[in-house]
Every structure is written in C-alpha cells, then in structure tokens.
Amino acid sequence: MGDVFLHALSADLEQTQRALPPRCLFCVPQPRSLLADEDTTQDTLYTHFLTPADDELERPLGSYDTLNGKQVAVLGSHIHTGKGFSDRRQVRILLSEKREIQHQEVTVLHISRPLEGGLEVPEDPSEIDVATLRKYTAILRSFPENELVFYQLGETISQVHKICVQEQVYERYKQTLPANLREEWEAAVEELIHAGSFDDVEEDYRLQRRHGGGVSHLLQIQQVVECYLMESLHDVIFPRIVVSCQEQDKKLQQVxxxxxxxxxxxxxxxxxxxxxxxxxxxxxxxxxxKKTPLDMLLVFKACIDRVSDAITRNVKLRRLDFGKINLLFADAWKL
Incomplete structure (x- = not known):
C-alpha cells in the first residue's frame, strides 16, 4: 500500500541525504484516494512528512509540523489538519508500521486519504454501509438473469424457517445446518458472478482465483448474499445460537x-x-x-471509535489540568 509515496520518499532521502529526526512520521494515503493524473510532487511529499513541533510544550498534545511548514495534530486514530492547509480535514489512521528507508528507520502511518488533495474514499477497500447494501441488493435483483438465484435463496430461507419452528426437526438438522447454509451462500455468490450481470466482476473473480488476491466486487457480492440470508433468518436462528452459547456465557459471567x-x-x-x-x-x-453480520461489524467499528474519542478527550483534559495546576502553583509562590 502506498508504494508511490514510499518510493518518492526514498528518492528524496537519497538525493538530499537528509537525516530523519527522532519521532518523525510519514503519512501514506491508500492508493485509491490518489488522483490518477497527479504526480507526487516534493510539496505533496513534504506535506505528509511530520516532525514533532518545536514548540510542542506550548501547543496541544500530539502537535506536529510538516516539512513545508504546515501544522497537524495526531489525536487518537485520526490526523487533524490545521494551519497552512487549504481545508480542515480529519483523516483516519488505518495502520502504522516501522520501515527502513535509505538505511533509516521511520514510522509509516497508512491513512485513509491524503492530508491535502486526493479523493475521499471508504477507509477499508471492502467497506460497505447498510444503505449501500440495500442499493446493491436492489441492483442485483433488477437483472433478469439473477432472478433464479434470489428465488433459490428464498426457498432456502423458507426451508430453514420450517426446520427451526419444529423442535424435533431442528434437532435432526442442527449439526448440518451451518454447513448447508454456507454451501447455499457460496453457490449463490458463484451464480451471481457468472450470471453475466457484471462482466468485469467475473474477470476480477478469475484474477482472484489465479493470484489468490482479494477484490472489492467479490467481497461486496458476498456481503450482499450473506446479509440477505441472515437478515431473513435472524429471528429463528439467533435465539438458538444464544441457547447454544449459554455455557460459555456462564463462564464469562463468572470471570x-x-x-x-x-x-x-x-x-x-x-x-x-x-x-x-x-x-x-x-x-x-x-x-x-442487529440482524446481519455487516450491521454487527459496523457496531464494533463504532465502538472502537468511541473508545478512541474518549482516550483523546482524556489526554487533552489531563494536559489542560496539569497546566492549570502549574499556573496556580506559580501564582501562589509569587504571593
């Protein structure tokens, strides 16, 4: 991810023989957020190279300066642009890693979009929200060639409902039901890919099979089918999952x-x-x-964001409190 930026940094360090300062950060936007017809200029490169602020004791916690004189703040899992930028942005940090570039170690922050310019894209290549899911489902169902796939999914949903409402029947099938549902899900995904609705998706799928990589089209189709099934089956299956997990719940409660x-x-x-x-x-x-894996995943993601926000607020408040304590102590000493 971000080979263009890393190559540009390597070339700059080789040319300038710059010694990297301690605690510096280099921000690398995900490739999909970059404009195809724009080169990575030196100014763009320096905008994404962060060094601790010279006056960091006087500025808010997490303050950094770029190599071309702009200001940012790293707060929790986000970078906030400040003085010197054409617009104010809050850019998410996707992951961080240590990299050796031109025999020097630098912390690389992979970010969702550039700090300046570029495009606003989903933070994750496979990210999809509930509203988009509804649209994808409607689009897929609108193709006549996909009608049979959704009819078969409807038949599967109907059969599972019949199995779950009768205790004796459910006991007979409960061991094989998860595997059967997975087979139906995989078969529906295969049929949708090869039905002819999206020729480029089929090509992506062949490439994925050949190279073992992942493609967003395939992931989105998988999510659509998964959510279509689970939303319709949640009310009859989830209560039984709860019952099956009672022993684990009891152990967790004891801990x-x-x-x-x-x-x-x-x-x-x-x-x-x-x-x-x-x-x-x-x-x-x-x-x-929530009734679908996607809904639940988005809740977990929002929960992580709330924790990050709480930590950021706490750090800022503690920094402010320490300043007040020092000020009060100094005033008392003068008296």
Whole structure:
C-alpha cells in the first residue's frame, strides 16, 4: 500500500541525504484516494512528512509540523489538519508500521486519504454501509438473469424457517445446518458472478482465483448474499445460537464477577488511557438489535471509535489540568 509515496520518499532521502529526526512520521494515503493524473510532487511529499513541533510544550498534545511548514495534530486514530492547509480535514489512521528507508528507520502511518488533495474514499477497500447494501441488493435483483438465484435463496430461507419452528426437526438438522447454509451462500455468490450481470466482476473473480488476491466486487457480492440470508433468518436462528452459547456465557459471567473490584491500574493501563467508556459501552449494547453480520461489524467499528474519542478527550483534559495546576502553583509562590 502506498508504494508511490514510499518510493518518492526514498528518492528524496537519497538525493538530499537528509537525516530523519527522532519521532518523525510519514503519512501514506491508500492508493485509491490518489488522483490518477497527479504526480507526487516534493510539496505533496513534504506535506505528509511530520516532525514533532518545536514548540510542542506550548501547543496541544500530539502537535506536529510538516516539512513545508504546515501544522497537524495526531489525536487518537485520526490526523487533524490545521494551519497552512487549504481545508480542515480529519483523516483516519488505518495502520502504522516501522520501515527502513535509505538505511533509516521511520514510522509509516497508512491513512485513509491524503492530508491535502486526493479523493475521499471508504477507509477499508471492502467497506460497505447498510444503505449501500440495500442499493446493491436492489441492483442485483433488477437483472433478469439473477432472478433464479434470489428465488433459490428464498426457498432456502423458507426451508430453514420450517426446520427451526419444529423442535424435533431442528434437532435432526442442527449439526448440518451451518454447513448447508454456507454451501447455499457460496453457490449463490458463484451464480451471481457468472450470471453475466457484471462482466468485469467475473474477470476480477478469475484474477482472484489465479493470484489468490482479494477484490472489492467479490467481497461486496458476498456481503450482499450473506446479509440477505441472515437478515431473513435472524429471528429463528439467533435465539438458538444464544441457547447454544449459554455455557460459555456462564463462564464469562463468572470471570467478570471475580473481576468486579478490579481497577484500571490492575490492568496496567497508563493514566491517559483511564477514561469513561460509557458511550462505547452503550454503542456496543446495540449489537443485540442487529440482524446481519455487516450491521454487527459496523457496531464494533463504532465502538472502537468511541473508545478512541474518549482516550483523546482524556489526554487533552489531563494536559489542560496539569497546566492549570502549574499556573496556580506559580501564582501562589509569587504571593
């Protein structure tokens, strides 16, 4: 990911023989967010090279300067652009890694989009929201060649409902039902790919089979079929899943009960990470209301964002409190 930016940085370091400062960060946007007809200029490169602010004690925590004089703040899992940028952005950090470039180590932050310019794209190549899922489902169903696929899915849903409403019948099929559903899901995906609705999707699929890579079209079709099945089956299957997990739930409850007196210090959490997580907890609790794997995944993602936001607020508040304490102490000393 981001070979263009990394190659540009390597070429610049080779030409300038620049010694990288400690704690520097190099931001690499995901390729899909870059404009195809734009080259990576030196100015663009320097905009994405971050060094700790010279006056970082006077500026908010997480403040960095770019090599061309702009200002950003790294807060939690986001980078906020500031002074010197044409517009204010909040760009998500997807992952970080240590890389050796021209015999020097630098921390590379892979980000969802450029700090300046580029395109706004989903943070994950396979990311899809519920509204988009509905549109994809409607598009797929609108093709006459896909009518049989959805008819067969409907028959599968009907059969599973009949199995689950009769206890004796369910007991007979409960061991093989998960595998059978997976087979139906895989068969439906195969048929949709080869039905002729999207010729480029079929080509992508052949390339994926040949090279072992992943393609977003295939993943999205898989998600559509998976959610179409599970949304219709949730009410009859999920209660039985809950029953099957009772033993694990009981063990988890016992562990949590024994930990009820634990404090953040017992887990070795640093002060800046000790924060209120009520918003994250409330978000996580909504997962029981969701009916598809996609819905549940989006809840978990939102929960992680709430935790990150809480940590960021806590760090900023603690930094402010320390400043107030120092100011009050200095005033008292003058008196």
């Amino acid at each position: 949590l009960y024994r930990m009820r007196q634990y404090t953040p210090e017992d887990f070795g959490l640093r002060k800046e990470f000790q924060c209120f997580t009520a918003e994250a907890r409330d978000t996580l609790l909504t997962v029981t209301q």
